[in-house]
Amino acid sequence: MKKVVAIDEERCVNCHQCISVCPVKYCNNGSGQFIKLDESLCIGCGECIIACTHNARLIIDDFELAIHDLAKKEKVIAFIAPATATNFPNEFLRLNGWLKSLGVEAFFDVSFGAELTIKSYIEHLKANKPKLIISQPCPVIVTYIELYKPQLLKYLAPADSPMMHAMKMVKEFYPQYKDHKMLIVSPCIAKKREFDEVGIGDYNVTIYKIRKYLENNNIDLKDYPEIDFDNDPAERAVLFSNPGGLLATAEREIPEIKLVTRKIEGVKYLYDYLDKVEELIEDEMNPLLIDCLNCELGCNGGTGTGNQNKTPDELEYYTNERSKKMRKLYKTDNGNTEALENLRKTINKYWKPGLYDRDYVDRSNLIKEGLYDPTEEELETIFKKMKKFTDTDIQNCPSCGYNNCEHMAKAILHGLNKVENCHLYMNKTINEYSEHLTDLVEERTKKLKQTLKHLKNTQDQLIESEKMAALGQLIAGIAHEINTPLGAIRSSNENIEAITGQILQNIENFHIELPKKYFKPFKFLIEKAYKQNTYLTVKEERKARRSLSKKLDEIEIDNGYELAENLIEMGIINDFDEIIPLINSEEGLKYFQLGYDLLSLYKSSQNITLAVDKAAKVVFALKRFSHFDFSGELVLTDLIENIETVLTLYYNSIKKGIKVVKDFDDIEPIFVFPDELNQVWTNLISNAIHAMNYHGTLKISIKKVSKNIQIKINDNGTGIPKDIIKRIFEPFFTTKPQGEGSGLGLDIVKKIIKKHKGNINVESEPGNTTFTITLPLNLKELLTEEEQQ
């Protein structure tokens, strides 16, 4: 069957309003992104066009084709539907004038065809005495019965519609036009289908399209002459386009027919009614005539008029006026039987038995095969897919457009819809998703919490391992730092042992009393050595020794070289004249050696003290450093001491070629987390040492700046490249080869400073890098306040 409704796929939003209003539903396919229409199942009722609020449903007619063919000088005659009178009020004869201007040669009034139709119905009644006649001017009803109610086919009036009557009349009685193309000015999109079924009629041109065309092209019908119809005039059949127009005309012939007629219009009621007709017949409650039209306003407000929003009164006013005019013309009012007979004679002139017979086609196979009702099993399966498990799930809501869950299931079964269009299904799905999401969120939250906890642990571990890495680096140096004084201690002690041993072994060789001549030089030697206050470097010592050795040689003293070494060790560099008696005789040398040994004892002892202090200092720093507690409490700390601890630990690295310049203000101890700050200094100092590759100047300043303490750690190393300076505080950012640095050092530094409510900044250019740390003086108060909040 011809397609009479077009779909604008882009405008369609798949809202299912069309399905909702469709009396047959299954011509629509809602399984895709937009609704598709199967014209073979569509009855052409046009409800969807009215209902669609998205202008996605459009009428299809032959307007463009007709205009095109007329322009090509096609021979065309026009048939004007009675609804035209009300759609072009007072101007419908001028419409003929306009059509004539386009080349239409003759005009026939379908109302006269309606007069013939009544004649055909009366003949059918007389001849066949049917139980029921279902009127058939409306092609939509014909298609509905052919497709969906074939049982009623036998009740459909076996005569043509008024339109067909008019066209067949022209073919039969106006031979001059029998080969002309027939243009119908039609209120109905479905009329086209009648043309196809009967085989007559060429252009179904809707009133709607004509009106739009006239509007769009600023054509005023007033500019065209009124042109009357070429056929004999109709009488009251001009009312045919009204609801009940057929009945009104039939009444003229059979006045009592009104009593046995059911007049019914509109999609809302008509099809439900037709579905019950068989029952009515069975119960013998049926009327004789059903005067029915698909459109609630009749053909006046037909699918092709665009007039569906008008009131029946507005529409019928003009047809009624015309009816009055026609009755006046035929003088048929007031029971004028003569006039009626004249009218009948006119009608009969154009009526012939058999000419207007109409056959119908049973198309219901299409439905039986393609649209069968689901079996219980199939229904159950589909319902499951629709998440309908209980009776309460069968909500028969209007969302899908079928208003009925079974109908929706049927559509799904035949691939005409999808579960996603079911409200309940979507609700359940959304709920499931939402539940799933809730679960998911809960699960994720749980996991995230675990991850966070894990991360925290890891962070603690990393901080610890970062510390251990720093410690590891230090170990080598520290081992040396400790072992060096230990070496000195050991050797000094051995020295003491050796000397005291020698003295003890040879004690009898010494005169208890020092001979008088040695008294003065010996005293000088011992005093000089004991009060020694010039400290020479190894190099200076060597120089002094060489020069002294030369001088001793000059005054011809034996073993000048060794003697010089010993003298210098005892602090006698120039003024050796005083002790010459001790070195220029064997006896004197014995006393000199005694003095030297005694002094060695003293010096060894001093060395031990020095070495012990040194080792103790390292051990102390190490202890301070390794004592690390993150849950630690605020401790009143001397920041200078805090930094010195780290410098002590790094002494080994520093002494290789780094000059440390300290600029420390005299600051009061402040409350900090000293162990953590230790780690900050360790990191920054170690980085600085690396940056300078063990050679350069490390400047550390501690200043009081208003309510803060500002610590600057500056080095003249390579500097931090501009492209990475912004990233150095990022965790895991490292420029060291893999395995050497965790990349966490500065991240941890930043965290520790943050914990101290302080700031850390870096400025760097090659040869000048400064880390500036600002620590508040009142950290304890700040933290207490925070805690209270």
Next chain:
Amino acid sequence: MNKQVILCVDDEKIILDSLRKQLKNKFGNKYLYEFAENAEDAFEIIDELTIEEFDILVIVSDWLMPGMRGDEFLIKVHKKYPRIVKVMLTGHADEQAILNAKKNAALHKCIYKPWSEEELVSTIITGMKKL
């Protein structure tokens, strides 16, 4: 005057002092003892002594020192004076450094701080026996 020299290199003066005492205790005036606080000074002394025709028998060097490290220093010495007996005395040296010195400086022995006089002396004696 004795022209044979034992040179000690350490950045810690107390170590040099200790070494001086120990060596003098053991060897007395048999050798001359020279001391340097770093590799740079040591080279200076070595070159000077060589010009003055002193015979450097043994060098006892620390490993961890400012500037040049012990292994590197001994390697450099070895290139110019392969005959000198080289001894390392250190509080800490990594394995690699010792291997390096053994391989490239014919390191006689590495003594670890704290050391004993006996250990030092026997090392020097065994070293000199090779000469």
